[in-house]
Amino acid sequence: MADEKTILHELKVLNKYGIHARPAALLVKTAGRFSCDIFIGQKGEEVSAKSIMGLLTIEGHQGAKLSVRIVGADAEEALAELIGLFENKFFEE
Amino acid sequence: MSITLKELLSSSTERLSLELVWGEERLDRTIEENALNRPGLALTGFFQYFAQRRLQVFGLAEFTYLKSLNSEERELRLRGIFEKNVPAVVVSRNRNPLPELRVLAEEYGTPLLRTAMITSHFINECTLVIEELTAPRDRVQGTMLEIMGIGVLLQGQAGIGKSETALSLIGRGYSLVADDVTEMVRTGGRVMAFAHEMTRYHMEIRGVGIVHVPSLFGVSAIRRDAMLDMVINLHPYVNDADEDRTGLQQTEIEILGVKIPYFALPVSSGRDMANIVEAAALNYKLKLLGHDAAKELDDKLIANFLRKAVK
Numbered sequence: 001m002a003d004e005k006t007i008l009h010e011l012k013v014l015n016k017y018g019i020h021a022r023p024a025a026l027l028v029k030t031a032g033r034f035s036c037d038i039f040i041g042q043k044g045e046e047v048s049a050k051s052i053m054g055l056l057t058i059e060g061h062q063g064a065k066l067s068v069r070i071v072g073a074d075a076e077e078a079l080a081e082l083i084g085l086f087e088n089k090f091f092e093e
Numbered sequence: 094m095s096i097t098l099k100e101l102l103s104s105s106t107e108r109l110s111l112e113l114v115w116g117e118e119r120l121d122r123t124i125e126e127n128a129l130n131r132p133g134l135a136l137t138g139f140f141q142y143f144a145q146r147r148l149q150v151f152g153l154a155e156f157t158y159l160k161s162l163n164s165e166e167r168e169l170r171l172r173g174i175f176e177k178n179v180p181a182v183v184v185s186r187n188r189n190p191l192p193e194l195r196v197l198a199e200e201y202g203t204p205l206l207r208t209a210m211i212t213s214h215f216i217n218e219c220t221l222v223i224e225e226l227t228a229p230r231d232r233v234q235g236t237m238l239e240i241m242g243i244g245v246l247l248q249g250q251a252g253i254g255k256s257e258t259a260l261s262l263i264g265r266g267y268s269l270v271a272d273d274v275t276e277m278v279r280t281g282g283r284v285m286a287f288a289h290e291m292t293r294y295h296m297e298i299r300g301v302g303i304v305h306v307p308s309l310f311g312v313s314a315i316r317r318d319a320m321l322d323m324v325i326n327l328h329p330y331v332n333d334a335d336e337d338r339t340g341l342q343q344t345e346i347e348i349l350g351v352k353i354p355y356f357a358l359p360v361s362s363g364r365d366m367a368n369i370v371e372a373a374a375l376n377y378k379l380k381l382l383g384h385d386a387a388k389e390l391d392d393k394l395i396a397n398f399l400r401k402a403v404k
Contacts, residue, residue, distance in 0.1 A: 063403025
């Protein structure tokens with residue numbers, strides 16, 4: 001569709017324990033609030049950020065760099081939220 | 094909470110092998126303290142700490158002691174007990190109450206009972222009966238089921254599909270305890286659930302009406318009561334409900350002062366709720382057996398990430 005924006009971005013995992021179950025659940029909850037499609041990828045493979053089981057297959061350890069692809073009208077707002085989560089270490093530390 | 098002698102007798106005459114010797118008119122007396130007392134010490138004249146609000150039980154020891162006294166002395170000692178206005182006197186081992194007991198009971202208006210049981214058995218059993226009769230009770234909205242030994246209370250607003258979900262689970266071989274209204278009583282540190290006597294084993298299915306569950310599905314489809322292990326609340330699906338997506342958090346609610354694990358399951362079209370309730374119950378059973386799948390997976394993930402972490 002013509003009005004569908006696509007944003008590409010890179011996020012770095014900062015929290016010590018990585019994206020284990022609790023941060024993954026927080027990501028899914030946050031992503032679920034937006035209508036855009038959000039994909040998180042690594043080494044050319046990506047999963048939906050709205051799938052907890054998908055996120056758990058990502059090697060989201062501390063220091064890992066993840067690619068983010070967001071498609072949809074509210075892409076910018078969604079990205080701002082995701083950046084917040086990563087920078088705040090998923091409120092774990 | 095305390096009970097009257099009438100309540101005790103009407104519920105447990107047979108269980109306690111009780112017989113009323115005297116005092117039909119006086120059965121409205123309450124047992125103010127939920128316990129029994131053997132008045133041995135009081136019979137010797139020692140009345141400090143005499144548990145006068147309890148049921149007084151005369152056993153072999155009391156009788157043998159009383160018989161060692163002359164009749165004047167015997168009457169005097171017994172009078173001491175009746176003067177304290179005890180709720181009732183029970184004679185165990187089906188002994189004939191001494192004439193003095195009978196006379197004093199009438200004089201003081203104290204009911205006199207007799208049991209065929211031996212004293213220690215009577216005290217144990219009667220304590221249990223009194224505890225059951227005075228246990229905290231409540232009636233809650235919800236359908237009670239037993240799934241593989243796990244007692245599950247299904248709650249949720251009218252029309253969400255509690256009875257329909259229960260029906261599916263009964264079809265899978267699990268048992269109904271109560272439909273829509275469940276009686277709860279606290280026993281020990283747990284909560285026991287059962288149905289109201291009138292509606293027991295019946296359920297209402299919209300469009301079909303009231304059905305008798307054992308007639309349709311056989312006796313294995315019902316249970317008289319079950320211990321409450323978990324509460325499942327069915328609620329309409331909302332997108333960003335504050336729900337637990339991992340199963341790592343355990344919410345609890347209090348029923349009769351007992352904390353019960355609580356699960357909120359969103360209902361939306363296409364979700365087979367019976368299937369999900371069954372999975373929740375079985376997963377909880379697994380947890381009780383010491384196998385917490387969510388926690389184990391999380392531990393595995395964290396261990397892996399810590400190994401690979403780059404600061």
